[in-house]
Structure formats: structure tokens, C-alpha cells
Amino acid sequence: MVTAVASSPNSSTPLMDFPLVVKIKKIKQETPQTKSFVFEYPKRAKPGQFVNIWLPGVNERPMSISFDDGKNYTLAIAAAGESTRQMHALRVEDKIGIRGPYGTHYQWKDGQRIAMLPGGYGAGPTYWMATLATKCKIDFFLGARDKSLLLFADKIKKLKNVRFLPSTNDGSAGVKGFNVECWMQEMERGVKYDSVITIGPELMMYAVSKQCAKRKVPCQLSIERYMKCAFGICGNCCVDDLGITMCQQGPVVDNTLAGKIAEFGQYHRDDVGRKKEF
Known part of the structure; x- marks a missing residue:
């Protein structure tokens, strides 16, 4: 069920630019920190894009889309702040407001050998892409602090086009260490990739970016900033020195563009524009 909510009946803004109120159909505890929320949504998305979520009494928050099955969206959300903790308190049949999808997305070509390096909660969009890139050979370097935090691991390892290569900081699953190190070891063994996602x-993505530039391997990165309006108007997600908005020109960018963003891997800005170093 979806219900349109508009601030003015005479507004010329397309209705999809206002939140659609949707009912949560399913909630699953994926890891100790992360829950997935499934709801019906009428507009289709591509891996790497995001939506803005609205809860009554809480500011909108941008969230990556973890899956679109052609009818329903899945969002994997970690309880990391006030708004996400309130999301975790929701139950099936509760309502939320959704705007989007927005932003750029990952791209691939049939026959490519692809390395995927998601960290933390990035497993959702990359898993979704892997389900679509069925004619590609994918090495999936999923990393987390420990086994319990390997998001969507059971789903990823079942994909026929994927070689699943997990790593954990404590060695509780896969290789002990970081996924970037595992990926670099594969390249040192002679594995060549057509694309890196x-x-x-x-800081993890910055390390991947530097290695890809050094080895001349094409790379796509998801550089997230605080995306308030998602229209490129408010300027909150502009990046130094280019001044481009990551809600429109991003979040997914190629490594050439990432290399021109002076703040990439150095700092970001909070919801009121204050500079925060990594």
C-alpha cells in the first residue's frame, strides 16, 4: 500500500518528489546491528541509488537501497543514530515516508571479471548488483569486524556467478584481516579485474581508489555525503573543490572523478556543514 503525501495540492513539483507513505511488509534481523525492511514501492531503482526516508517527527535520512525485486524495496539499516534507532523500533504494518530513488548507479558489461569490496553495510547494493550481473565473474570480498556482522553472507555465497571471499578482523570467518588486503593478494597472484566496485x-574506499589508480584498473565508488534535498538544490552534499552535488552526480562515481574530489578520504561535512575529518 502506498499513499501520496504532498504539501500543496497546487504544487507543480512531480508527485514522486514528495514522500510516498508505505507500509512495512517485512522486517528481519540480519546482524546484531542491522535490520532489513521490505515495503512495496511503485518506482524502480538500480544498484547504488538511494532513497530518503521520513519518519513523523524525525528529519529525512538518505539510505542506500539494498534490493529491488521489481515490486518491493529492501533497505538494510544499522542502528547507528537517533533516526536509525527509531527505524529499528518500527514493526510490520507501521508506515514510513519514502522519496526517490535518486543518484547514479553501478554499471557493468557482460563477461567482465569484477571485484566487489563492500565494507560494513555496503553488502546490500553489491549483492543486488551481483544478482543482476549474471554473465559476469565476480569475486566478492565481503569484510566485517567479526562473523556475526557479515551482512547477507548466506545469500551471497549461493550466487553461481560469485566466488565468495570473506574476511573478518578477528578471524572468526574467512581470512583474518581486511578485505582490501585479500583483494590485493589476489591481484599479486596474477588475477586481473576489468572493474572494481x-x-x-x-578510508577503505580511499585505499581501494589509490590501488586502482596505481594499477590502472577501472573502479566505481559510492561516495556518500549528507544528502538533504536529493535534488541538487540545498548544496549540503557539495564536495570540495569541484562543487558538484553527490545526490545528483553521485553517489556512485568512477575513480577519475573521485580523484578530483579534494575532500575524498580526508574529511566530510555534517548536517549543518561543519567539516569533520576522517
């Missing part, structure tokens, strides 16, 4: 903590 990464999403997660920015």
Missing part, C-alpha cells in the same frame, strides 16, 4: 567506510 566498492562501497563502505570512506
Whole structure:
């Protein structure tokens, strides 16, 4: 069930630019920190795009889409702040407001060998892409602090086009260490990739970006900033020195563009524009 909510009946803004109120159909505890929320939504999305979620009395928050099955969206949300903790308190049949989808998305070509390096909660969009890129050979380097935090691991390992290569900081699953290190070891063994896909903590992506530039391997990264309006108007997600808005020109960018963003891997800005170093 979806219900349109508009601030003015005479507004010329397309209705989809206002939140649609949807009922949550399913909630699943994926990891100790993360729940997945499933709801019906009428507009289709692509891996890497995001939506803005609205809860009554709480500001909108941008969230990556973890899956679109052609009828329903799945969002994997970690309880990391006030608004996400309130999301975790919701139950099936509760209502939320959704705007989107927005932003750029990952791209691939049939026959490519692809390395995927998601960290933290980035497993959702990359898993979704892997289900679509069925004619590609994918090495999936999923990393987390420990086994319990390997998001969607059971689903990923079942994909026929995927070689699942997990790593954990404590060694409780897969290789002990970081997924970036595992990926680099594969390349040192002679494995060559046509494309690298990464999403997660920015310092992790920065390390991947540097290695890809050094080895001349094409790379796509998801550089997230605080995306308030999602229209490119408010300027809150502009990046130094280019001044481009990540809600429109991002979040997914290629490594050439990432290399021109002066703040990438150095700092970001909070919801009121204050600079925060990584």
C-alpha cells in the first residue's frame, strides 16, 4: 500500500518528489546491528541509488537501497543514530515516508571479471548488483569486524556467478584481516579485474581508489555525503573543490572523478556543514 503525501495540492513539483507513505511488509534481523525492511514501492531503482526516508517527527535520512525485486524495496539499516534507532523500533504494518530513488548507479558489461569490496553495510547494493550481473565473474570480498556482522553472507555465497571471499578482523570467518588486503593478494597472484566496485567506510574506499589508480584498473565508488534535498538544490552534499552535488552526480562515481574530489578520504561535512575529518 502506498499513499501520496504532498504539501500543496497546487504544487507543480512531480508527485514522486514528495514522500510516498508505505507500509512495512517485512522486517528481519540480519546482524546484531542491522535490520532489513521490505515495503512495496511503485518506482524502480538500480544498484547504488538511494532513497530518503521520513519518519513523523524525525528529519529525512538518505539510505542506500539494498534490493529491488521489481515490486518491493529492501533497505538494510544499522542502528547507528537517533533516526536509525527509531527505524529499528518500527514493526510490520507501521508506515514510513519514502522519496526517490535518486543518484547514479553501478554499471557493468557482460563477461567482465569484477571485484566487489563492500565494507560494513555496503553488502546490500553489491549483492543486488551481483544478482543482476549474471554473465559476469565476480569475486566478492565481503569484510566485517567479526562473523556475526557479515551482512547477507548466506545469500551471497549461493550466487553461481560469485566466488565468495570473506574476511573478518578477528578471524572468526574467512581470512583474518581486511578485505582490501585479500583483494590485493589476489591481484599479486596474477588475477586481473576489468572493474572494481566498492562501497563502505570512506578510508577503505580511499585505499581501494589509490590501488586502482596505481594499477590502472577501472573502479566505481559510492561516495556518500549528507544528502538533504536529493535534488541538487540545498548544496549540503557539495564536495570540495569541484562543487558538484553527490545526490545528483553521485553517489556512485568512477575513480577519475573521485580523484578530483579534494575532500575524498580526508574529511566530510555534517548536517549543518561543519567539516569533520576522517
